[in-house]
Amino acid sequence: MHDPQPLSHPPRNGLRWALIAGAVVVAGGAFAYVGGWLTPHRLTAQRLVDELQRNGGGVHPGYRRNHAKGVCVAGYFEGNGKASAYSTASVFAVGRTPVVGRFAIPGGNPYAPDGSVPIRSLALRFNLPNGQQWRTGMNSMPVFPVATPQAFYALQVAGEKDPATGKPDPARLAAFFAAHPETAAFRAWAKTARPSASFVTESYSGIDAFYFIDAKGQRHAVRWQMVADAANGTPAPAGDDNYLIPDLQHRLATGPQRWHLLVTLAHPGDPTDDATKAWPAERTTLDAGTLVLTSEQPQDSGPCRDINYDPTVLPAGIAISDDPLLSARSAAYADSYLRRTREEAHVPGTTAPTRTQPEAAR
């Protein structure tokens, strides 16, 4: 039949074929570069989560890769209108917003003893009436040890357990702290911090800075903290690895538990991009309302299980700051969430959760 272009000029066609191949290779190569496949040393969410997983003692299917041991809680937030001058978010207006939350302890091991760390955490999801949400994850310390995801990764690596002792190598940690003077404020706090006997007596700080946006569109740099009404904390009981959840159940049985949302307003020049630095104590702080928690549920069946407390999920009226931890948290939490939901869904290539091990979090 027809031969549209007799191959009368094979060399020229060779060039043309090369051009076609070149276009495909360049496009594919650019894609691979952007996707990080050509730069294995780039810090990615996957690498951060792999490292957290390693320090948590490997894969615990279905569990969070950090703050793995926890418990679901529910209740509401009662806004009092005081923060409405700074943020248009309806959660701050006078009235109630339902909340699904989670108490936890940091670390990737869901069976870790409650006393293994002096830190407790509280994550909250506020469901606003307009369908928007405010998600926040807070820790019971005033500052974070590091300011960047790179330093966070290096801290995890330095804290890897030595297989011989089952403990992090003190020399390695010391070297990390020497190379990272920004950890000083956190270390000073950690020196006196003791594991508390209760989630309820702790106060929880958002640590990262955010912006509130008012009705005129003006931005106000803020940090927030949930301050416990029941601030009579006692040290943890000795010889018991699982006291936090029984304590919570016991306290909730006697009635709802309360916290006040304190919002600190920055002055111009206060750092918004450095979670290792507290703002001066004399900054204006407003009491924006009361968190009331009324019930708890186990984390392997409660409503908090399937929530990713990504701190960048925000309603109109709150926005992320230039704090570099925020984007890293968003990316890492998404990866952790994807891993654990894939395990729950039995997606091939993942290990399905077995609930044969005693649920230590109960």
Add this chain to the structure above:
Amino acid sequence: MSITHTTFSLPARVLHWAMAVLILAMLFIGVGMVATVSEKHSWLLAIHKPLGIAILLLAIVRLVVRLRNPPPPLPGDLPALQKLAAHLSHWLLYALMIAMPLIGWAMLSAGGYPVMLSHSLRLPAILPENALVFAWLRTAHGVLAYLLFLTFLAHMGAALYHGLIRRDGVLRSMANGRARDPSPLMPDGACVVNERLTD
């Protein structure tokens, strides 16, 4: 007697090239944002969602344009296997450019996330909250994105093959709308002259 079009209609060509740029940008934004922990993650995601929904709307318009304006037939001398590959890949591209944004929207709905296209614009959920459904849809969003990129590579390679090797006017019928050979059964030598590389 029906008229055989020899080029793509103007709306089809405008949509083709605009969407080519947008979809390619989305693929790069997508793989880029999941491979970085820098601020880029947040701002790329903030572009990814509204741009993806824009692609969904454009894809629906494009499908209507496509069904109303039949494309020019492929050259009659194109081997049957290549014709089949062309038709299958074109329908695969249509299917993916509609499925990708729908899956993105559905997976965020199933994950319990508010589907925010800006600081205040929220789309309604199109699925109830279900983490298992989220996991499957998020997996599909990734796998189909790679399939879309591979299909794009094949599509671009084939277009260049038509333009540079066969020089049969197929590339030009989408590029500038000047007619390819009106008779699909004839070898179109006329196009060859026009499509020579200026080498």
